[in-house]
């Protein structure tokens with residue numbers, strides 16, 4: 024007898040083929056059968072008439088390693104049907120932390136991971152201590168983290184000994200089950216690395232059959248060079264490359280999406296294993312300090328805070344931004360498109376724009392920004408509306424572009440329910456399945472499902488998830504195709520998505536009748552040795 028039979032639903036299996044009426048049987052955490060009008064008996068029957076039954080969604084690019092220990096129920100994700108999160112992205116991972124570098128790591132990640140403790144840990148310790156959660160988790164080790172442990176925030180090439188130390192830490196993480204390495208070449212200390220350093224680490228990955236994902240060196244005025252740099256890693260080493268949150272930021276780059284996608288598609292046609300993901304929003308989020316010229320952060324956070332008090336430094340920042348726009352984001356129309364999301368020292372400012380803050384204080388915007396970074400000890404996170412809808416839609420509609428929220432698993436209550444974080448943390452997948460299918464008509468529902476299941480599993484090299492077929496893990500979502508929608512907004516982000524009635528994680532009902540059951544049946548999915 025099966026554990027569960029999901030009966031009468033419209034099965035969209037994740038492969039991209041048209042949906043069909045079928046029942047889905049689950050036994051011992053796996054899918055036992057997918058067949059029309061099944062006569063199998065089960066301990067429990069779930070009536071899915073009028074609803075879609077699909078593989079659980081893969082959120083291929085997230086930072087939930089910063090919040091899952093504080094929100095093990097993974098509320099904002101599981102309520103959209105997300106059953107697997109890939110974490111450790113953009114060069115940032117919680118481990119490894121060497122004994123004398125815990126404080127540096129804490130300062131470095133404070134604006135991304137408030138509330139998380141950082142203590143000495145190998146990657147093996149980290150995996151062993153990772154708590155049971157409601158979603159499956161694929162862990163990556165971060166290049167920025169490895170460089171922080173090796174050369175701190177020093178802007179220089181590594182010595183051979185330092186590179187060797189990084190390679191050993193990478194191998195230790197891979198042996199512990201890490202899926203691969205992520206880079207964050209857009210910010211210190213990742214941006215201090217040259218191509219040769221990345222290729223050396225990529226060769227280690229290739230030897231172990233592991234993957235490389237990258238938040239590229241540039242997403243604005245030099246985004247084409249950055250895409251070529253990412254493709255070259257695959258070309259030189261044969262490693263699989265995942266380009267994260269593909270976008271064109273800054274007004275001078277708007278309208279370039281089709282051309283950018285064509286570059287990646289050409290590499291794929293040459294047979295290179297290159298994939299990319301995107302979130303369906305025109306607004307990004309980042310620490311406020313990352314908008315400033317890169318030299319501002321040299322030497323670490325305390326050095327940055329000292330530097331930002333100096334008048335001449337501010338003049339230099341003002342000139343550079345006037346000349347070439349914001350670091351990472353390019354030229355913006357004004358500081359009215361930069362909004363405080365989370366401000367640990369001044370939470371009352373969440374939702375206000377930097378333009379508004381400057382005006383109300385009667386100061387120049389650059390002074391307002393520098394003062395803000397200093398007063399908030401570099402820990403402020405902001406939202407930056409720096410993309411155009413046309414590009415976002417062009418990227419989102421592409422069938423081989425997977426869906427990554429670049430967001431954290433949050434909950435409306437508790438420590439993760441603070442500030443005004445990006446709505447993508449609550450709504451990415453529901454937005455793609457609802458508004459992008461029904462209102463924008465970017466693609467049929469089967470394509471939307473495939474982008475976040477089968478296509479994502481293929482990009483990751485995950486063999487037994489992301490597809491509804493006998494033998495695969497029973498990560499399953501049941502949702503109302505007419506009702507699924509995101510409800511999180513920039514003004515009121517802490518709102519769960521609507522329309523998901525049932526979610527199974529490794530066969531366990533985790534959302535049941537639209538409610539969280541408290542089940543913590545997710546596991547760390549380790550790279551097969």
Ligand SMILES: [Zn+2]
Pocket residue numbers: 112113238267268429
């Ligand atoms: Zn990133």
